[in-house]
Amino acid sequence: MTRECTDTRHLGKDWQVNISTERDGGALVIKTEGRIDGSNASNFQNSVEAEITTEDSAVILDFEQLNYISSAGLRVILLIAKDLQQKSKKFAICSLSTLVREIFMISGFDQIIAVHDDPGAAVSALQN
Amino acid sequence: MSDKQDRYKILVVDDEPDVEPLILQRMRRAIRSGRYEFVFAQNGIEALERLNLEEDIDMVLSDINMPQMDGLTLLEQIPKVDPNIRSVIISAYGDMENIRTAMNRGAFDFVTKPLDFQDLKHTIERTLKHLIEWREALASRDKLISIQNELTVANKMQQSIxxxxxxxxxxxxxxxxxxxxxxxxxxxxxxxxxxxxxxxxxxxxxxxxxxxxxxxxxxxxxxxxxxxxxxxxxxxxxxxxxxxxxxxxxxxxxxxxxxxxxxxxxxxxxxxxxxxxxxxxxxxxxxxxxxxxxxxxxxxxxxxxxxxxxxxxxxxxxxxxxxxxxxxxxxxxxxxxxxxxxxxxxxxxxxxxxxxxxxxxxxxxxxxxxxxxxxxxxxxxxxxxxxxxxx
CATH class of the missing domain: 3.60.40.10 (PPM-type phosphatase domain)
Known part of the structure; x- marks a missing residue:
């Protein structure tokens, strides 16, 4: 299913973040599209957490369509990671664009969050 | 919040002596439940005295034609005592001229004589509902102002360090x-x-x-x-x-x-x-x-x-x-x-x-x-x- 996380339509498509989900084995793959910043970060977090069911043993954020993430966005990724750790669920992100990859690298977030090239690699890594 | 939230004091202003017992009788259920408390005045002067003495009056229900000070003059005086009191005027049936004057002077609503008590209850409830929302709006505005003040202080502190x-x-x-x-x-x-x-x-x-x-x-x-x-x-x-x-x-x-x-x-x-x-x-x-x-x-x-x-x-x-x-x-x-x-x-x-x-x-x-x-x-x-x- 697809859902809009914020009502930022007046700013145009580039300023929104939308998510859609699919399941692969026990993993919930959340495709994330647009940008995550201070204006929509906590809505994004709520939308993601609302999608996670007790059956999901792993959660993967697919960032292929994510154009930008601000520090407020990184913070909610951290909150999601902490929440999943508490629920003993695995967590990874995948398919980062060059810019988003750079943001994760410079901030050092790639040292504490598993980053994979694509959803397939993330799913098989989390199944092991 | 105290239970003041659902108890309201209404000042009835009318020079006809049978209005007080009639209202107390017809509104007895709401009075007994504690939702309404009625206080009475015979004319505008007396009403203003009561408003000055009793700070907890929420609403005024006033006749127009009264000796000493009429209802239309009273309407102009009420906001000077408390701008957050709401007034409802009682007019003669079809007296559009006075009703218009009352509305232009800030009355919230009007009812006509002879009083239809079912309609009066609706009117009072509607007035009180408006009053509650108005007070909530005022409270959140005050909160916002105080938050903005705090932000200004925080900004200064931050810049100063x-x-x-x-x-x-x-x-x-x-x-x-x-x-x-x-x-x-x-x-x-x-x-x-x-x-x-x-x-x-x-x-x-x-x-x-x-x-x-x-x-x-x-x-x-x-x-x-x-x-x-x-x-x-x-x-x-x-x-x-x-x-x-x-x-x-x-x-x-x-x-x-x-x-x-x-x-x-x-x-x-x-x-x-x-x-x-x-x-x-x-x-x-x-x-x-x-x-x-x-x-x-x-x-x-x-x-x-x-x-x-x-x-x-x-x-x-x-x-x-x-x-x-x-x-x-x-x-x-x-x-x-x-x-x-x-x-x-x-x-x-x-x-x-x-x-x-x-x-x-x-x-x-x-x-x-x-x-x-x-x-x-x-x-x-x-x-x-x-x-x-x-x-």
Whole structure:
């Protein structure tokens, strides 16, 4: 299913973040599209957490369509990671664009969050 | 809130003696349940006396034609006692002229004689509902004003802790500036002299903005300075500050930091990076070097981290620029970012001759680029200039 996380339509498509989900084995793959910043970060977090069911043993954020993430966005990724750790669920992100990859690298977030090239690699890594 | 919330006092103003027993009889259920309390006055003068004496009257129900002071005159006087009291007028059936006058003088509604008590109950309930909403609106407005006042205080506090007396030595000088995007920001810079004659400099960016970020920024700044004064190695400073910030950080806030120690004698800069944009060095010919990525994670998110450290030499005429992503990610009307390329372009034609000049050039370029576009992030820049030998 697809859902809009914020009502930022007046700013145009580039300023929104939308998510859609699919399941692969026990993993919930959340495709994330647009940008995550201070204006929509906590809505994004709520939308993601609302999608996670007790059956999901792993959660993967697919960032292929994510154009930008601000520090407020990184913070909610951290909150999601902490929440999943508490629920003993695995967590990874995948398919980062060059810019988003750079943001994760410079901030050092790639040292504490598993980053994979694509959803397939993330799913098989989390199944092991 | 007290139970005053669902108890309302209504002042009935009418010179006809049978109105009081009639209302008490027909409204007895609402009176017994405690929702309504009725008090009575015979004319406008008496009504005003009661309003002045009893501060808890919520609503006035008044006849128009009365001796001494009529209802229309009373309507004009009520707001002077309390602008938040609502009035309902009782008029003769079909007396549109008086009804219009009453409405124009601020009556909330009207009922007609002979009184239909079912309709009167509806009218009273509707008036009280409006009153409740009005009071809630007033309360939230007051709250907003007090929050805005607090933000103004927080903004002043935050600006006041950033040092503004910039060192101007014979062989180096420092300049810095922070422009917050909202009332309170999450960026900061700092510089201080260390015991061995070297200088500690820092720039930092707390995740998110607003009050929580500002509080996190305050404690980050205090911890960094406190730790830096006791330790020689920048990376050891970040190791310690990271662990201190990590404790009790349930909100998962974090701060990216560059902390460097500069030796004015020989131009050696030793720096550590905690997840921050790499520093830029502008040379005296206008070219510039972006220092390489050395690793290092934002502070406050994971315990027991080991931070990297590197060393670089500033040549005479070099300017070190520490900045936050508010500079490189400043947007223009076309939603383009200022970016590293434009940043480095600033100095190509005009290499800076002092830290102040370099700093102002950065802000001027960002302002010119962004134009009227609303600033979405704090913009902070700290510059250190190594003077030419002997100049």
């Amino acid at each position: 950033l040092p503004t007396r910039f060192p101007k030595d014979t062989n180096y000088n420092i300049w810095a500036n922070m422009e917050p995007a909202r009332d309170v920001g999450g960026d900061f810079y700092d510089f201080f002299r260390l015991e061995d004659g070297r200088v500690g400099i820092a720039i930092a960016d707390v995740s998110d903005k607003g009050v929580p970020a500002a509080l996190f920024m305050m404690s980050s700044r205090t911890l960094l300075k406190g730790t830096a004064i006791g330790l020689e190695q920048p990376n050891k400073v970040l190791d310690d500050v990271n662990d201190l910030l990590y404790e009790d950080n349930d909100a998962a806030l974090f701060v990216t930091v560059i902390y460097a120690v500069y030796s004015p004698e020989d131009g050696v800069l030793t720096y550590s990076n905690g997840g921050h944009n790499p520093p830029l060095i502008v040379h005296s010919d206008g070219s510039s070097t972006l220092l390489p990525y050395i690793g290092g994670i934002a502070l406050g998110i994971a315990p027991d981290m080991t931070f990297p450290q590197s060393t670089v030499n500033l040549a005479p005429g070099d300017t070190l620029i520490l900045y936050t992503d508010g500079v490189t990610e400043a947007m223009n009307a076309d939603q383009e970012e200022f970016g590293m390329e434009r940043f480095q372009e600033v100095f190509k034609e005009a290499p800076p001759m002092s830290s102040q000049e370099a700093n102002q050039a950065v802000f001027n370029a960002v302002h010119a680029f962004a134009g009227d576009t609303i600033q979405s992030d704090d913009i902070t820049c700290l510059t250190l200039f190594r003077s030419e030998a002997g100049s």
